Amino acid sequence: MDTQAVVFERASAMPAPTWHFLKMNDTSIEVPENLAIDPRVSVSMPCSARGAEDEFEKALADAQEAWEDDHPELSDEERAELEAYRAAEADATYGGTAQSAYQMGADAIEESRSLAVAFEHGVGEEAAAYLRYAAGRRIVVKADVGKMIDAQVIVEAAPETLSVAAIDVVADADSTVNLSIVVDSPESSETSAEGAVSGVAGSTVRVFADDRSTVRITRVQTLDESFSDIDDMGLFANSGARIEVSQTVLGAQSANTGLATDLRGSGARLEIDTRYLGRNAQKRDFNYSVRHHGQKTESDLKANGVLADSCEKTLRGTIDLIRGAKGAQGSENEMVLLVDEGVRNKTVPVILCNEDDVAGNHGATIGHIRSEQLFYLASRGLSQQVAERMFSMAIIEQAAIDAVDDDSRASVIRFGERVEPGFAALFDEGA
Amino acid sequence: MAERKRTQVDDIDRSMYDFRYDDQDSEKLDAGLTPDIVREISERKDEPEWMLEHRLHSLEVYNSIEMSDWGPSIDGLDMDNIVTYVKPPTEQKSDWESVPDNIKDTFDRLGIPQAERSYLAGVGAQYDSELVYHSMQETAAKMGIVYSGIEEALHGEYADLIQEKFMTLIPPTDHKFAALHGAVWSGGSFVYVPKGVKLDYPLQSYFRLNAKGAGQFEHTLIIVEDDADLHFIEGCSAPKYNVANLHAGAVELFVGKRAHLRYSTIENWSKNMYNLNTKRCRCDEEGQIEWISGSFGSHVGYLYPMSILAGRKAQASFTGITFAGRGQNLDTGCKIVLGAPDTSASVETKGISKDGGIQTFRSSVVATPAAEGSRCTVSCQSLMLDNKSRSDTIPAMDIRCKNVDIGHEATIGRIGDDKIFYLMSRGVSEEDARTMIVNGFAEPISKELPLEYAVEMNNLIKLEMEGAIG
Numbered sequence: 001m002d003t004q005a006v007v008f009e010r011a012s013a014m015p016a017p018t019w020h021f022l023k024m025n026d027t028s029i030e031v032p033e034n035l036a037i038d039p040r041v042s043v044s045m046p047c048s049a050r051g052a053e054d055e056f057e058k059a060l061a062d063a064q065e066a067w068e069d070d071h072p073e074l075s076d077e078e079r080a081e082l083e084a085y086r087a088a089e090a091d092a093t094y095g096g097t098a099q100s101a102y103q104m105g106a107d108a109i110e111e112s113r114s115l116a117v118a119f120e121h122g123v124g125e126e127a128a129a130y131l132r133y134a135a136g137r138r139i140v141v142k143a144d145v146g147k148m149i150d151a152q153v154i155v156e157a158a159p160e161t162l163s164v165a166a167i168d169v170v171a172d173a174d175s176t177v178n179l180s181i182v183v184d185s186p187e188s189s190e191t192s193a194e195g196a197v198s199g200v201a202g203s204t205v206r207v208f209a210d211d212r213s214t215v216r217i218t219r220v221q222t223l224d225e226s227f228s229d230i231d232d233m234g235l236f237a238n239s240g241a242r243i244e245v246s247q248t249v250l251g252a253q254s255a256n257t258g259l260a261t262d263l264r265g266s267g268a269r270l271e272i273d274t275r276y277l278g279r280n281a282q283k284r285d286f287n288y289s290v291r292h293h294g295q296k297t298e299s300d301l302k303a304n305g306v307l308a309d310s311c312e313k314t315l316r317g318t319i320d321l322i323r324g325a326k327g328a329q330g331s332e333n334e335m336v337l338l339v340d341e342g343v344r345n346k347t348v349p350v351i352l353c354n355e356d357d358v359a360g361n362h363g364a365t366i367g368h369i370r371s372e373q374l375f376y377l378a379s380r381g382l383s384q385q386v387a388e389r390m391f392s393m394a395i396i397e398q399a400a401i402d403a404v405d406d407d408s409r410a411s412v413i414r415f416g417e418r419v420e421p422g423f424a425a426l427f428d429e430g431a
Numbered sequence: 432m433a434e435r436k437r438t439q440v441d442d443i444d445r446s447m448y449d450f451r452y453d454d455q456d457s458e459k460l461d462a463g464l465t466p467d468i469v470r471e472i473s474e475r476k477d478e479p480e481w482m483l484e485h486r487l488h489s490l491e492v493y494n495s496i497e498m499s500d501w502g503p504s505i506d507g508l509d510m511d512n513i514v515t516y517v518k519p520p521t522e523q524k525s526d527w528e529s530v531p532d533n534i535k536d537t538f539d540r541l542g543i544p545q546a547e548r549s550y551l552a553g554v555g556a557q558y559d560s561e562l563v564y565h566s567m568q569e570t571a572a573k574m575g576i577v578y579s580g581i582e583e584a585l586h587g588e589y590a591d592l593i594q595e596k597f598m599t600l601i602p603p604t605d606h607k608f609a610a611l612h613g614a615v616w617s618g619g620s621f622v623y624v625p626k627g628v629k630l631d632y633p634l635q636s637y638f639r640l641n642a643k644g645a646g647q648f649e650h651t652l653i654i655v656e657d658d659a660d661l662h663f664i665e666g667c668s669a670p671k672y673n674v675a676n677l678h679a680g681a682v683e684l685f686v687g688k689r690a691h692l693r694y695s696t697i698e699n700w701s702k703n704m705y706n707l708n709t710k711r712c713r714c715d716e717e718g719q720i721e722w723i724s725g726s727f728g729s730h731v732g733y734l735y736p737m738s739i740l741a742g743r744k745a746q747a748s749f750t751g752i753t754f755a756g757r758g759q760n761l762d763t764g765c766k767i768v769l770g771a772p773d774t775s776a777s778v779e780t781k782g783i784s785k786d787g788g789i790q791t792f793r794s795s796v797v798a799t800p801a802a803e804g805s806r807c808t809v810s811c812q813s814l815m816l817d818n819k820s821r822s823d824t825i826p827a828m829d830i831r832c833k834n835v836d837i838g839h840e841a842t843i844g845r846i847g848d849d850k851i852f853y854l855m856s857r858g859v860s861e862e863d864a865r866t867m868i869v870n871g872f873a874e875p876i877s878k879e880l881p882l883e884y885a886v887e888m889n890n891l892i893k894l895e896m897e898g899a900i901g
Binding site: 346 | 448499500501502503504505506507599614691730731787793795797800803813816817818820822823824825826827828829831832834835836837838839840841842843845862
């Protein structure tokens with residue numbers, strides 16, 4: 001079956017928007033028409049780890065019950081008190097509390113008391129639903145209590161094809177799941193006319209990490225420039241769970257990365273380590289949303305990238321410290337190295353907070369190689385141009401060094417060789 | 432278990448601002464917004480034809496664009512109920528004694544004449560839609576400085592200059608309330624500082640909105656020529672009513688080569704006010720703009736002074752504090768455009784929210800392709816004093832140039848127990864420790880204010896600390 005042309009206009013929207021003139025609030029994700037929906041996905045994991053199709057929904061429903069037990073509804077007396085306070089507010093002020101649309105929306109989600117309603121996808125519900133439809137059968141990785149599972153999913157892109165994997169990970173209490181996702185275009189395909197996308201590849205991942213479990217996801221994307229990539233994740237962490245996500249974005253003409261997390265249980269922790277490279281006229285779009293619901297939850301987002309030629313990148317990172325998340329800590333940090341004049345970098349690191357007993361911080365550093373660094377490199381005989389090239393290639397080299405398995409390392413080396421012939425020799429055995 | 436007491440910060444004591452006088456002697460136009468009302472405002476002011484056309488064009492723009500969807504709700508503001516023009520029962524005076532008693536008493540109680548005598552080079556006072564008093568020291572006049580009502584200046588020797596500059600930094604198409612301002616603006620000041628002139632004492636304009644259900648739309652236009660220097664202070668307040676009032680002023684600042692302008696504002700509108708003000712500055716080569724901004728009042732605030740660094744080595748600094756208490760949703764911050772080589776900007780803001788108040792820091796830093804060698808640092812800190820309140824930070828950076836250095840950092844949280852513990856280990860009582868920390872939090876901003884305003888700010892915040900942090 002072929003695709004109709006689809007454009008998701010307000011995909012990867014950040015929860016709290018800002019001025020529209022900046023064109024940073026969201027992005028549009030386009031799937032061209034006439035692509036064959038053909039998921040070229042290979043999966044490697046123990047048969048015992050294959051879960052039922054509705055494993056995720058069941059786990060979330062069970063968590064809902066447990067959460068309701070721990071968080072009873074307001075008593076009639078408390079509700080009356082709340083209503084009276086609100087009525088007084090509406091009376092005493094002009095237009096109520098004048099909450100903005102996103103503030104009211106956030107309150108409505110909390111008042112729904114539904115984990116399913118609060119669960120979000122990084123690229124947005126509409127785009128995620130489309131990816132699930134295109135992926136067809138879902139890959140379900142299930143780790144029983146106390147078990148450790150290693151799983152690998154390879155998504156292969158092909159011209160004129162929409163190739164997507166839909167993956168659910170359900171990690172029971174005290175279990176560990178290591179999931180590696182490789183999105184690659186192994187057959188070297190001709191670069192299409194500028195602006196044209198010959199194929200789309202991607203993945204949509206849902207994670208349910210139960211009490212004290214650990215889920216590690218490593219995603220490496222090394223697509224040729226004629227492809228676009230859609231990387232969607234929606235994560236849920238219960239008490240004491242730990243989710244670590246490592247994303248490496250090296251290729252694709254257009255790469256859209258969206259990740260949303262509900263740190264629901266107390267002591268849940270999320271770590272995100274993103275590295276990216278943008279070259280030529282490529283587009284990179286990242287949207288991260290981390291909702292801290294549980295007490296003493298922690299999140300740490302690190303993003304580092306190099307932008308060269310005339311590429312454009314946007315990163316939206318939101319840490320939401322929700323009332324009740326006492327002792328929560330959220331941190332995000334981005335470093336962007338701008339290598340060429342034509343690049344464009346947009347960053348909007350947001351902290352939303354309606355709980356006082358929390359700590360949130362963010363930082364961003366955007367700029368070129370420092371003059372003292374250039375001077376040092378020049379004193380070693382390296383011109384600025386060579387130095388800039390080194391920084392770009394260092395991202396690829398680091399990805400190859402850090403690769404968690406042979407397949408992802410091979411895809412990174414293949415990609416590096418396409419960017420700079422001779423790169424593969426660095427990793428020849430004995431080199 | 433005994434109830435733990437929280438850090439307690441009193442509401443701003445507004446009693447000195449909440450007095451009001453009957454406005455039955457004032458002339459009011461009908462509430463709402465129509466071309467006829469716009470024409471009548473223009474006719475009353477005997478304006479040149481181009482200004483009437485500008486107003487009518489702005490009205491068309493106002494009717495054609497939507498209100499923004501990202502900020503605080505303005506559902507409580509019904510433009511059909513807002514009176515856009517209220518003329519007080521007097522003409523503009525330059526002699527304080529000639530001002531009608533109730534208006535004079537208003538500004539006396541706000542301390543304006545005393546401030547003029549103490550440390551100001553000139554004062555303008557606006558009451559509702561019109562300036563009622565304007566004066567400047569003779570020494571400043573002899574230096575060639577012009578400080579007058581903008582409407583008066585529209586008929587004087589600077590009329591062409593005003594036409595050239597008026598609403599060029601803030602075009603009516605900028606946003607809905609810029610368009611509204613363009614249609615119904617009234618009152619405000621015009622300041623012209625000639626080349627090389629440095630004024631040692633500040634000029635101050637004070638805006639008082641007395642009429643119930645009215646809007647105030649003053650326009651401030653300041654031109655600081657090359658190598659000149661000026662400090663301008665803007666104050667504003669209003670009594671509290673049980674209906675919405677609206678402030679949609681505009682401030683346009685032009686800073687010449689190597690010139691310097693410091694623009695200080697203490698905004699203390701009453702809590703029925705929708706403050707939708709727009710401020711913008713353009714700096715030429717090596718020009719400097721310093722914004723000092725304190726936002727304490729209003730029910731809803733949208734305020735983001737913008738610095739356009741258009742000349743090489745131009746500089747901007749923004750120092751701001753926002754204090755949001757019960758019933759307030761204050762969305763404040765700034766915009767920076769690095770539009771030329773080697774420009775630099777620094778932003779330092781503090782936000783405090785308490786008792787259900789909502790405080791948002793919002794900023795944008797845009798480095799254009801021409802900004803080679805430019806740098807900008809943004810630092811914002813927010814302090815939450817209870818868990819009923821809300822504090823959001825939404826900074827955006829759009830960088831289109833390689834050789835720039837852009838840094839941003841933000842922190843949010845409450846008073847750290849470790850800091851209290853440290854001070855207590857040095858013999859400071861817990862209560863005093865907390866007071867010291869909150870005062871220290873605001874201090875980087877208050878030290879930038881003129882002394883009299885720093886004292887006012889301390890009065891405004893008036894912190895009262897008790898009990899343990901809970």
